[in-house]
Amino acid sequence: MPKIAVFDSGLGSLSVIKSIQKKINAEVIYFADQDNYPYGTKSVRQLDKIIKSTISKLQEKFEPDIIVVGSNTPSLLLDIEKMNKIIGVFPPLKEAVSKTKTGLIGILATRSVVKSKSLDKYIKKNVSYKIQVTKINATPLVDLVESGKFLSKKQVLINIIKKTITPYIEKNIDVFTLSSTHLPFLLPILKELFPNVLFLDPADLVTQRVLKILNHKKSKNVFKIYASGNTENFHKKLMKIGIKNKVNSL
Secondary structure, three states, X not given: OOEEEEEEOOOOHHHHHHHHHHHOOOEEEEXXXXXXXXXXXXXXXXXXXXXXXXXXXXXXXXXXXXEEEOOHHHHHHOOHHHOOOEEOOOOOHHHHHHHOOOOEEEEEEOHHHHHOHHHHHHHHHHXXXXXXXXXXXXXXXXXXXXXXXXXXXXXXHHHHHHHHHHHHHOOOOOEEEEOOOOHHHHHHHHHHHOOOOEEEOOHHHHHHHHHHHOOOOOOOOEEEEXXXXXXXXXXXXXXXXXXXXXXXXX
């Protein structure tokens, strides 16, 4: 049975895991690094230390076939994919370019990603000069998902979504990339509020890349959850979104 480890600092990895489990039967190990939440406010030096340490820990304890860094922030800011069988999550800009009708694309990401030169380089590499890309700080939305308030405080969520996104839709942006793995949790309400706008989830691209690497054989799905920090509090967060699995300490 293939073994896939997926991690980030909180709930975001679950959107990636959901996509993987639709296409691949595997043992999935999910590690929520709550001690270092949020990755989106860390310096590059801090992130580099955290990510390398976490990858080493997961390799030593679980010996996975693939490790997915389930967060856009370290994927973009660090050169992680030079490491063997490590996959990052990146804005699906090529798909966005092929889908936009106005030539205007928005990238919804954490504050540190929006400010980073790494994102600028990634845009330059993947987007024609004819397409205009706008970087948008979606950290308030990420925090709502991680706290679980996106489920219990719908009107607050709607207000923050409208404040974050409406000004850009008014400028004719018609495609947004959900460039934090927390943001796909908001897809149903985003589609409801903005039915004429396309929101792209990068998780499908991750799954395609995992499939290419794995020698995939039919097997059962196994799902194990680990977390740093207060595992009881994290278990309560998971319960709110319908996940009842035991949370082990790591």
